[in-house]
Amino acid sequence: MPFIPHTEKDTREMLEAIGADSLADLFDEIPAKLMIEHLPHVPEAMNEMEISRLMRQRATMDGSPMCFIGAGAYEHHIPTAVWDIATRGEFYSAYTPYQAEASQGTLQTIYEYQTMITELTGLDVSNASLYDGASALAEASLMAVRSNRRVKTGRVLLAPGVNPVYEKVASAIAGAQGLTFERLPQDTTSGNIDFESLPEGREPVAVVVQQPSFVGTLDDVDRLTDWAHAEGALVIGIVNPTSLALLRPPGQWGEEGADIAIGEGQPLGVPMSSGGPYFGFMTCRQKLVRQMPGRIVGRTTDLDGNPGFALTLQAREQHIRRSKATSNICTNQGLMVTAATIYMSLLGYEGLKRVANAAHANTTLLADGLCKIAGIERLYTGPFFHEVALRLDRPVAPLLAALAERNILAGFDLTSIVAADALLVCATETKTEADIKTFVAAFADAMAASDVKST
Amino acid sequence: MSELPGDLLYTKEHEWLRREDDGSVTIGITDHAQSALGDLVYVELPEVGQDVDEGGDMAVVESVKAASDVYAPIGGSVAAVNEVLADDPEKINSDPYGDGWIVRMQPSDGIDEAALMSPDAYQQFLDELDD
Numbered sequence: 001m002p003f004i005p006h007t008e009k010d011t012r013e014m015l016e017a018i019g020a021d022s023l024a025d026l027f028d029e030i031p032a033k034l035m036i037e038h039l040p041h042v043p044e045a046m047n048e049m050e051i052s053r054l055m056r057q058r059a060t061m062d063g064s065p066m067c068f069i070g071a072g073a074y075e076h077h078i079p080t081a082v083w084d085i086a087t088r089g090e091f092y093s094a095y096t097p098y099q100a101e102a103s104q105g106t107l108q109t110i111y112e113y114q115t116m117i118t119e120l121t122g123l124d125v126s127n128a129s130l131y132d133g134a135s136a137l138a139e140a141s142l143m144a145v146r147s148n149r150r151v152k153t154g155r156v157l158l159a160p161g162v163n164p165v166y167e168k169v170a171s172a173i174a175g176a177q178g179l180t181f182e183r184l185p186q187d188t189t190s191g192n193i194d195f196e197s198l199p200e201g202r203e204p205v206a207v208v209v210q211q212p213s214f215v216g217t218l219d220d221v222d223r224l225t226d227w228a229h230a231e232g233a234l235v236i237g238i239v240n241p242t243s244l245a246l247l248r249p250p251g252q253w254g255e256e257g258a259d260i261a262i263g264e265g266q267p268l269g270v271p272m273s274s275g276g277p278y279f280g281f282m283t284c285r286q287k288l289v290r291q292m293p294g295r296i297v298g299r300t301t302d303l304d305g306n307p308g309f310a311l312t313l314q315a316r317e318q319h320i321r322r323s324k325a326t327s328n329i330c331t332n333q334g335l336m337v338t339a340a341t342i343y344m345s346l347l348g349y350e351g352l353k354r355v356a357n358a359a360h361a362n363t364t365l366l367a368d369g370l371c372k373i374a375g376i377e378r379l380y381t382g383p384f385f386h387e388v389a390l391r392l393d394r395p396v397a398p399l400l401a402a403l404a405e406r407n408i409l410a411g412f413d414l415t416s417i418v419a420a421d422a423l424l425v426c427a428t429e430t431k432t433e434a435d436i437k438t439f440v441a442a443f444a445d446a447m448a449a450s451d452v453k454s455t
Numbered sequence: 456m457s458e459l460p461g462d463l464l465y466t467k468e469h470e471w472l473r474r475e476d477d478g479s480v481t482i483g484i485t486d487h488a489q490s491a492l493g494d495l496v497y498v499e500l501p502e503v504g505q506d507v508d509e510g511g512d513m514a515v516v517e518s519v520k521a522a523s524d525v526y527a528p529i530g531g532s533v534a535a536v537n538e539v540l541a542d543d544p545e546k547i548n549s550d551p552y553g554d555g556w557i558v559r560m561q562p563s564d565g566i567d568e569a570a571l572m573s574p575d576a577y578q579q580f581l582d583e584l585d586d
Contacts, residue, residue, distance in 0.1 A: 149502060290497055290517070315496075315522040324524070
């Protein structure tokens with residue numbers, strides 16, 4: 001369906017109907033002292049020619065480096081068909097239309113997406129997506145508080161492997177609503193949870209487990225899930241969707257499985273694009289569905305018995321329930337979800353498994369190669385998926401700068417996060433054996449040219 | 456609209472209260488309320504033993520159109536909830552004053568009858584709403 005903006009006549013007629021003189025009058029209730037007349041850091045508006053030129057210049061600044069950074073966003077091959085289909089006029093809007101049922105194709109796409117994501121995560125129901133992986137953690141935590149009403153502490157315990165950026169975003173969103181986020185202890189050898197010093201009696205409302213962890217390791221999710229349930233907490237699993245082609249889904253963790261699964265959907269056909277737009281996914285057990293934020297599409301039959309799709313469980317959304325809605329940022333990322341649905345359809349189970357296996361094999365090759373260089377070793381023991389943390393005998397930042405000069409993005413600097421000179425590297429299926437050899441050789445050169453004691 | 460039961464007290468929020476012999480108070484929503492909400496699909500019940508302030512959220516009744524709070528007309532602790540509603544929320548539609556009861560409360564203080572309505576007063580309140 002077309003999306004046509006208001007004409008001046010429409011605007012005038014609407015203003016007349018409500019008795020306002022101008023659009024500005026609609027903002028009258030905002031006190032004058034809170035209104036900003038001038039934003040010093042926002043440049044003047046540009047015309048189409050000017051903005052096109054600026055964006056072309058900016059795009060060349062990105063260059064086309066060889067990227068070995070993961071840390072939450074991952075470079076994957078995106079079949080050309082994905083965005084060819086996703087950008088067709090019928091799909092090319094970020095939003096589910098307000099008159100949603102008029103767009104049966106959009107709703108069917110979301111329904112197919114929900115089906116695929118529930119199968120990947122091993123849980124019962126999925127929403128139509130959230131803003132991104134980080135805000136999905138905030139939403140999942142708030143959802144846990146609403147669902148797990150016996151626990152009044154608002155305390156959410158995070159496994160050591162939870163992405164630190166997710167923690168920041170979640171506490172920025174949910175902190176003001178009385179939730180607190182605390183870290184569980186880490187075993188510094190494995191990088192995973194230290195089961196020997198788990199706290200007792202903290203009455204957590206939820207325990208968050210990330211698999212694979214931010215530093216690439218694989219935690220004992222079964223034991224952690226069972227511990228969390230025994231403590232009366234709900235379990236929120238943060239998962240990488242590609243990894244689920246190989247790893248056991250959150251719905252099967254421990255005796256009872258995780259209660260809510262969330263994650264960043266970007267690896268499923270969405271380009272890295274300097275950080276967004278991406279999309280967050282969220283699935284949960286059937287019994288929690290009424291506390292799940294966002295839109296959910298259901299399959300139904302019309303009066304004539306024909307199958308059709310409809311938004312369902314809307315009663316707790318913000319257009320109906322206002323301040324008491326399950327979420328007030330229940331944006332979904334319809335266009336990104338469309339791309340992900342096409343990506344998953346094109347790859348299928350086998351294709352996704354091949355991608356995951358290739359990424360794991362490449363990262364293994366990369367880690368083996370880098371660890372042959374004197375001064376580099378694995379930071380943690382144990383298996384990994386497609387990302388691995390390395391300990392260096394010297395500061396990381398100068399090495400990253402030297403490799404960037406050679407058009408290689410050599411990894412994510414973990415120094416401030418793990419309090420050691422450490423680097424997180426990732427080689428997905430997009431890298432060839434030759435790429436990995438080039439990277440290892442360039443890294444050896446950079447090490448040889450740098451001083452161990454440099455700061 | 457059906458006859459209002461004469462042994463109940465009513466609120467402007469379209470809830471009813473019945474004093475039980477043991478001092479507890481049974482609470483539900485009126486026929487007018489269930490009819491306005493439409494077919495109920497879910498009822499969120501409080502925990503037994505939970506303390507509720509007068510005017511606080513006590514339960515949520517959800518229809519396909521809306522989810523509405525049920526406010527506690529009196530302060531007290533939750534003595535019992537109608538577990539049947541978990542699987543059979545439409546009991547509220549079919550029998551709002553009987554099998555569709557929602558919560559039984561043990562009042563912390565007495566009941567301020569002046570703040571509540573008799574059947575006649577509630578009927579008049581409804582009539583005025585229709586005007």
